[in-house]
Amino acid sequence: MATELAGVQELNIKLSKLERSVGIKTLRSAVFKSTTPVVRAMKSKIPVGSRAHRTYRKRLVAPGFSKRSIKRLTGKKYINQGKLSIAIGVKAEAFYAINFIDQGPHKVTKRGRRPVKSYTINQHPWFQSTFLANKNLMLRTFRSELQIAIEKAAR
Numbered sequence: 001m002a003t004e005l006a007g008v009q010e011l012n013i014k015l016s017k018l019e020r021s022v023g024i025k026t027l028r029s030a031v032f033k034s035t036t037p038v039v040r041a042m043k044s045k046i047p048v049g050s051r052a053h054r055t056y057r058k059r060l061v062a063p064g065f066s067k068r069s070i071k072r073l074t075g076k077k078y079i080n081q082g083k084l085s086i087a088i089g090v091k092a093e094a095f096y097a098i099n100f101i102d103q104g105p106h107k108v109t110k111r112g113r114r115p116v117k118s119y120t121i122n123q124h125p126w127f128q129s130t131f132l133a134n135k136n137l138m139l140r141t142f143r144s145e146l147q148i149a150i151e152k153a154a155r
Contacts, residue, residue: 014150026149031086034142038134043067045126055093066097102127
């Protein structure tokens with residue numbers, strides 16, 4: 001993605017001139033700030049039920065549990081090579097929000113040992129479509145936030 005941005009080479013040179021720990025913090029903050037509008041859009045589009053339900057861990061959760069479970073994590077595995085990644089997703093306990101609701105429809109025929117009346121979880125695209133629709137916005141925001149953060153760190 002970074003190769004699609006104009007002016008990133010200059011920012012990369014400026015970033016490499018900063019102290020290593022300051023450069024990592026600068027890059028990480030720019031990545032987080034660039035994904036903030038996407039996460040907000042996802043939280044506004046995710047369907048919210050009207051009743052409490054149980055997760056697969058048998059925990060009773062209030063409506064809107066999936067909405068509160070949307071998180072971002074940065075991957076630092078390749079930080080020595082100058083790479084930083086970010087993952088947007090839901091907590092493990094709310095996996096159904098992406099697997100069933102976003103990618104649905106999904107038919108439920110039984111639950112554990114007790115038979116239940118079969119039902120279908122309808123598809124309501126909120127995750128992948130929102131991410132793809134905001135791809136260009138994320139790239140532009142990343143460049144501008146990185147530039148601001150580098151200038152602030154250089155002072």
